[in-house]
Amino acid sequence: MSTTTATEQIPSSRTEADPARVARGTPLSHRAGVPVYVWGQAPLYLRTKTQLVADRLNVTEAQEAAPLAYVRTRDYGDVPLHDPAAAEKMRPLPSATKAKMLARRTCSECGKVRKVILRGPCSPCRERAEIERQRLLARTCAGCSTVRERPYPKKHRRCAGCRQEQLEKKRARVEAWLIAVTVCAGDGCTKRRGSKKAARAYLKEHAWLLRPERTDLPDPMWWPGWSRWCPPCKKAYDAEQERRQAENQARYEREEKERREAAAREAEERCRWAAAALADPDVLVLDTETTGLGDDARIVELAVLNSRGEVLLDSLLDPGVPVPDDAAAIHGITTEELAGAPTFSAVLGQLTELLDGRRCLIYNQWYDVARLRHELTLHYLDRAAREAAEETGSADTLPEDVREQALSRAREQAAAWLGGMTFEDVMIPFSDWVGDWSDYHGNNRWQPLNGGHRAAGDCRAVLDCLRSMGRDYMDEYVPAAAVTGGSSEGTN
Template sequence: MSTTTAAKATASVPPSRTEPADAEELTEHAPVARRGGVPVYRWGQAPKHLRTKTQLAADRLNVTEEQEKAPLAYIRTREYGDVPLHDPAAAEKMRPLPSSTKAKMLARRTCSECGKVRKVILRGPCSVCRERVERERQHLLARTCAGCSTVRERPYPKEHRRCQGCRQDQLEKKRARVEEWLVEVTVCAGDGCTKRRGSKKAARTWLKEHPWLLRAERTDLPSSMWWPSWSRRCSPCQTAYDVEQERRRAETQARYEREEKERRERRKAAAEERERWAAAALVDPDVVVLDSETTGLHSEARIVELAVVSSSGEVLLDTLLDPGEPIPADSSEIHGITDGMVAGADSFSALLVRLTSVLVGKRVLIYNASYDVERLRHELTLHYLAHPARGSGEESAGEGDGQELALAEAREQAAAWLDAMEFEDVMIPYSDWVGDWSEYHGNNRWQPLDGGHRAAGDCRAVLRCLASMGRAYADEYAPAAAVAGSTSERAN
């Protein structure tokens, strides 16, 4: 179809038609695709009488529900994809806007400076007023002295923008800087030396090639950037300077090597101390290893299993505990202890006397001691709340703050029980011995304990960690182990 034919077909479309004509009959361009049976045209190739929803809104027309569901065509755009096209003849006219809404829309397009109505919404003065203000500011700046801020009718010279007096002061300061610079670059920089190292004429020539160095705004530049290509020192002073620099470098290198040697020695001594500590713990009859399994990792978690193993591997205590609350499923997935397993087991209060007899007078080693000690503290606090000291609970029962007083007393009793014990952490020494450094945390990564997540198994895993750490000194501490074993047999 030719352009003339398409124009005639477009002109022949009656504006009052109720059924839209086929869009493909009103344009000479073929669609590039189809979308649900509706043709999709390139930009500028759609029928001229069709409009987008935005174009219809600009003409105060609304798209009907039928038009929204069944567009006549689509126009393909890069930013918005395929945009539906509708027939304006079938659209509905918008309701007239209220006068208050029109007034608000007009106010948003009215300039606050000149009062003129613009085509776009304004956020402050219009562009014409802003340009006028900027021209006035630039004109005032050109007529203001950069030195004394004096304003005159005619603009100051663009080169310096100063009045005559300020220009004289500027030139005097520049000459002073030039003279000072010439002395610095033509006289030896050695201490107390006044030998000439270059001519002022050559320095002035060099300065003309680098005029930016002595501008007023460049006075903050370091003097190390102001030297010409010749040396700053005479030969004797340069030799002395080089010797001094070499001496300082040698001192710095020697200090660094000395400090590095001391750091290596400290690390070696710390590593030896950790290994000896582990080897000695394995042969110490007063050493026991404690571990617990809990209902979670939060601050209110309860103990569900507790085990204590001696340094020789003898199980001194290994029992399940009834926490008095359901065990979460995610915790059971880790250690395998369920509510059915702890049903009928002793409570922590019932086990406390036995636990105290096992731990008192012993060195209690724990992997991640801070966590297990806090679980013990929580259990002890609950125990002393349920079993208050004789007399104190009765005296405070009638008071309004009796619960607070009872809790404070229970915490004091729990702290006293823990203070009577001697706890030592194994996780941090063992992690430092492994030496898996983390740049993110700034220390060695904590190593997981491969004990199966059961209390007795974790205690045995702690003993294996101690054996690995103290392997280098195991033979040295073997006689002590034999003596301890024979003493134990005689005592039995």
């Protein structure tokens, strides 16, 4: 990046150094032994890589690795300098490449070659085109688009006919507005409430209101100093507004009262539902512990209790897969603990007999029912696969279409089993009873069960939730009060 070209070479007969090869100032510092100069202080014969490329020279690898000096710049840091005598000459560009480069700098309109690459017409051509467009626009009527030789008046840019039509529309708008601001707006009232002279003076002061692009004038009721009604009509209007406001207020209070009453009825129904569930001897509570939260999680513990807290089923289940450490850290059930435990298929008969024809309450019903669906699908899939293997005659391998048929059949059987049961969720009613509202979710927050993360303990925690919800209505359900009171010590 030196600023001047090299001076003429000194004849060999002279002994003094060539001024172009002598630095014009002292270095600022050194980089790996190479001096770093301020701009304009390096030897004049040295060139940057960009300057060498402009002179059709390429920097060699040796020059790239060992520059002779650096020049310090503000934007690019220390820029290396090289000797042009040691650089390689660039090969001349092919004619086709030169033609392409020339075509990219040639204007498509005037055909002149510019210094920069063009994307469309050059700047002078674009300016001329814009001037021509403005001239054509000035000679085109804004109303009927008629083009003439001379420009139309700049004020309205319309021909005589269109200008006349514009003025007539303007006069009609002004007259309509004058009537609106000088005649009472009350129904059937024709009283004058202002002079047209004052209204015209107002329009004259606010000339922007009469611009051609405006289709109508603003409502005068919002303008200072103007009234929409005469005093009697204004009084009647205010009375009508007060009446409507009173009606709206009464309707709001009535709707708010109905909403509160509906919310109170729903809260009472939830509490009565909990008390009735505790009183019903056919009500069961079910809970599971699993290997995780995914869609393929397996059940490792299953418990079913009745409404009195008596344990009807409480068993560990061998899922056939290891229990992950994160799941075991929550419920404390390890893979070693499940050795020798029955499988889900082994307890399915007992579970079916317990749930058949009875109401089953679950805390977070959707999760536990999904785990039951998965276990049932695997159970029926094993049976369907055995049947398909017997049909195909090979128990080792099954065709892919046969596997798909077996899986579809297993899913249908699992859905049929679940469809024959009656499941009810406790988490949503209990969360609504607690009433911990969340603006983020738009509903009440789900409450933790706090049952110890074991199946039987969680079932007892569900019964505690029901007792909390239905305690105010226990007296109306005498069997529930009696049974609950007699068995509370054995269920906690």
